[in-house]
Amino acid sequence: DAGVTQSPTHLIKTRGQQVTLRCSPKSGHDTVSWYQQALGQGPQFIFQYYEEEERQRGNFPDRFSGHQFPNYSSELNVNALLLGDSALYLCASSLGQTETQYFGPGTRLLVL
Amino acid sequence: SQQGEEDPQALSIQEGENATMNCSYKTSINNLQWYRQNSGRGLVHLILIRSNEREKHSGRLRVTLDTSKKSSSLLITASRAADTASYFCATGHAGNMLTFGGGTRLMVKP
Numbered sequence: 190d191a192g193v194t195q196s197p198t199h200l201i202k203t204r205g206q207q208v209t210l211r212c213s214p215k216s217g218h219d220t221v222s223w224y225q226q227a228l229g230q231g232p233q234f235i236f237q238y239y240e241e242e243e244r245q246r247g248n249f250p251d252r253f254s255g256h257q258f259p260n261y262s263s264e265l266n267v268n269a270l271l272l273g274d275s276a277l278y279l280c281a282s283s284l285g286q287t288e289t290q291y292f293g294p295g296t297r298l299l300v301l
Numbered sequence: 302s303q304q305g306e307e308d309p310q311a312l313s314i315q316e317g318e319n320a321t322m323n324c325s326y327k328t329s330i331n332n333l334q335w336y337r338q339n340s341g342r343g344l345v346h347l348i349l350i351r352s353n354e355r356e357k358h359s360g361r362l363r364v365t366l367d368t369s370k371k372s373s374s375l376l377i378t379a380s381r382a383a384d385t386a387s388y389f390c391a392t393g394h395a396g397n398m399l400t401f402g403g404g405t406r407l408m409v410k411p
Contacts, residue, residue, distance in 0.1 A: 230404075232401045233401070234400065277341060288393055290346070292336075294342050295341075
């Protein structure tokens with residue numbers, strides 16, 4: 190039974206570019222949440238997807254957008270990258286609104 | 302912005318000793334959860350305590366929650382070198398959104 194998977198593991202981009210990160214939830218899970226973790230800090234909630242819709246959103250600008258597919262996998266898109274977007278991006282899945290979330294290994298994004 | 306504050310920010314102990322980490326938060330919560338993170342990788346869920354619970358145990362872990370003081374503590378007993386990691390508390394809110402603290406970096410020396 191595969192856990193949460195994310196791709197790619199590492200990514201280097203330059204300022205102004207766009208990036209797409211991907212997440213496949215744990216088998217049987219239908220809800221995906223995305224978090225940004227800057228170096229030395231705790232993760233910050235970006236948004237959550239359920240039934241292919243954005244259900245909740247944290248304090249992130251519109252440059253951050255997402256999508257959920259019918260198979261429950263999800264993408265996180267970031268446009269017009271800034272140096273400050275360099276971080277570890279974590280995906281977490283859960284079954285509906287159950288409390289425990291399972292995290293993937295993350296994608297480390299470096300913006301130069 | 303982060304909801305919680307962990308204390309201490311860093312902790313270094315010898316193998317076999319107990320490690321205690323504290324977490325304070327600001328708003329009402331549905332639950333409080335503790336996660337472990339090794340070397341900047343993914344988070345591993347350790348334990349969840351609901352807002353109407355006061356104490357919970359799981360193996361060598363003991364978590365307490367005081368909603369009147371808006372604080373929680375995580376105790377790891379008989380620590381091992383493999384417990385070396387960063388530990389985060391996260392408050393659970395409506396819709397299953399988690400708000401994390403800044404974490405405690407634990408070093409267990411063999």
